[in-house]
Amino acid sequence: MKKLNLLGLSAICLLGVSGLVGCNSTESNVINIQFVPSNDASTLAALSKRLEPVLEKICPDYQFKITTGTSYAATTEALLSDQVDVGFLTASGYAQATIQNPGKIEVKLTSVRKGYKVQVEDYKDDVENKIKAMNGEISGYEYLGQQSEQDVNWYTSQLCVTNANYVDKNSDGKIDIKDMAGLKIGRMGATSGAGYLRPLKYLNDNGMEMVDTITDATKQIQGVQQNSYGDAFNNMQSGTIDGFWGFTDVRYAQGYTKSDSAYYQLATSFTLSKCVAITDGIYNDTISVRSNLTDAKKEAVVKAFKTAIKDTNKIDDGATESLSPAEILYKVYSHTGYTDAKDSDFDGEREFYNYCVANDLI
Numbered sequence: 001m002k003k004l005n006l007l008g009l010s011a012i013c014l015l016g017v018s019g020l021v022g023c024n025s026t027e028s029n030v031i032n033i034q035f036v037p038s039n040d041a042s043t044l045a046a047l048s049k050r051l052e053p054v055l056e057k058i059c060p061d062y063q064f065k066i067t068t069g070t071s072y073a074a075t076t077e078a079l080l081s082d083q084v085d086v087g088f089l090t091a092s093g094y095a096q097a098t099i100q101n102p103g104k105i106e107v108k109l110t111s112v113r114k115g116y117k118v119q120v121e122d123y124k125d126d127v128e129n130k131i132k133a134m135n136g137e138i139s140g141y142e143y144l145g146q147q148s149e150q151d152v153n154w155y156t157s158q159l160c161v162t163n164a165n166y167v168d169k170n171s172d173g174k175i176d177i178k179d180m181a182g183l184k185i186g187r188m189g190a191t192s193g194a195g196y197l198r199p200l201k202y203l204n205d206n207g208m209e210m211v212d213t214i215t216d217a218t219k220q221i222q223g224v225q226q227n228s229y230g231d232a233f234n235n236m237q238s239g240t241i242d243g244f245w246g247f248t249d250v251r252y253a254q255g256y257t258k259s260d261s262a263y264y265q266l267a268t269s270f271t272l273s274k275c276v277a278i279t280d281g282i283y284n285d286t287i288s289v290r291s292n293l294t295d296a297k298k299e300a301v302v303k304a305f306k307t308a309i310k311d312t313n314k315i316d317d318g319a320t321e322s323l324s325p326a327e328i329l330y331k332v333y334s335h336t337g338y339t340d341a342k343d344s345d346f347d348g349e350r351e352f353y354n355y356c357v358a359n360d361l362i
Helices: 010-015 041-058 072-080 091-100 117-122 127-134 193-205 229-238 250-256 295-308 325-333 343-358
Strands: 030-035 063-068 105-116 147-152 157-162 184-187 209-211 220-225 243-247 273-278 286-290 337-340
Touching: 030 041, 030 072, 030 295, 041 063, 041 295, 041 325, 072 091, 072 286, 091 105, 091 193, 091 286, 091 343, 105 117, 105 295, 105 343, 117 127, 117 147, 127 273, 157 193, 157 229, 157 250, 184 193, 184 229, 193 209, 193 243, 193 343, 229 243, 229 250, 243 250, 286 295, 295 325, 295 337
Parallel strands: 030 063, 184 220, 184 243, 209 220
Antiparallel strands: 105 147, 105 286, 105 337, 157 243, 157 273
């Protein structure tokens, strides 16, 4: 699964920009925003419709239109080609875009999330015991995705597999990534940091690779692209795929706290699978804009999202579930805050991208 032209997909991607009509709007007061599809598409569509009037109330001089790209690359390409004004790009997607298209995109905000207690408090800097705790292998520790009060501007990727595949296949006395060779593993699109890119490095560092078709079952896993993390989680839980790569901990976001999930508030969100691997840190997602957007619109975008994320007042918008703007944004991408960002914050992500290129991973 090498040599993918991640951003050279202009014709394909632009045809697949979901809900985008008329390309770059001539309406001076319209701000076109696009989400990446890391959440269920129908969920994002419903939440974006509820978010639009919230943003317009904060910045009444503008009309906000939110769509969802059909892929991570589609959203990046739409921003690069001025089809949208704002994109919720991953850190890796932003870094790659700035390398390949310098000066076209400008980062404005970085998202903040609450960390998981297991990763920032209980077993900080101890990956081995962190994994054991998440797998229920530490006496007296029940893992249900408990949240910390500590804000973090980074996250990690993790590989989870069904219990049936959590086996010491090579009989070396431990279960790790090498035992996962030959499995069918879900992944996200080619610019997803947690769902694709960081896993490529992790596998490479361990003498393994992710391929479309397995030719060596001793060191390869089959990467199967999923439509969303929600699909990947449900497919793993049902056994359609053997496991999947996702952000830590996607099982909490797509199962335990998702009210329409069959695993809502149930320990089986976690106990039907085991965590095998956790990667190094990934800088949080961005809110990026096309560089030639007017300064006034850039300022409106920053003001709108910084204000909305702090608003905890419930909205009476006729929806079945009453939510505050802060809760809507949490349901969109688990964001709990936004901080000002600058391009140099992503030097590490550009380093990582160059590593992938140098090692023939992408």
